[in-house]
Amino acid sequence: AQSVTQLGSHVSVSEGALVLLRCNYSSSVPPYLFWYVQYPNQGLQLLLKYTTGATLVKGINGFEAEFKKSETSFHLTKPSAHMSDAAEYFCAVGRGSTLGRLYFGRGTQLTVWP
């Protein structure tokens, strides 16, 4: 079975500050890991994904995430927040016996203050 925990349903940062959104997962096999972003009234958009290989993954809009197997984590970071980063972020895990389907966390709403 697979599951995802996102710590903090709301995160607020000032513009220019570091963004850190936390994601921990449980998986019985090496997972595929994803971060999606959802802007108001829009569909989910993929930010980045980890499948195999390099554990530090770079995505769009300056985001990156690091797969840490020992910590079962896949935290999302961005060095400097921009106002346009305000959105809801979802971590998701896939693979194992549940080919294709993704398990999503509950989401983290990111607010960026000017």
Add this chain to the structure above:
Amino acid sequence: GAGVSQTPSNKVTEKGKYVELRCDPISGHTALYWYRQSLGQGPEFLIYFQGTGAADDSGLPNDRFFAVRPEGSVSTLKIQRTERGDSAVYLCASSTELAGGRNEQFFGPGTRLTVL
């Protein structure tokens, strides 16, 4: 190119009615997924198709929910005898071949269903 489209964008119905939600995937995508997103929650898997067949329908909550994809492209999610608890945003996604789930799923904007 066109992304995943879903119609209608909003649907308001009365308790007990039947509704159909439509999804047009990205052309050439063989895998199609339905998820449901309730307020304050992440998307919850319902069903996915590989081609015309439902490869996994274990997420459908009960037998009031049914989905089809007769020609391997457009899919329709059907809900009978709707209940207030069915109110949610229904998301559709598509991807290229399953490949063990490593491929990106492209999501549509969703259909917001409200059952009064």
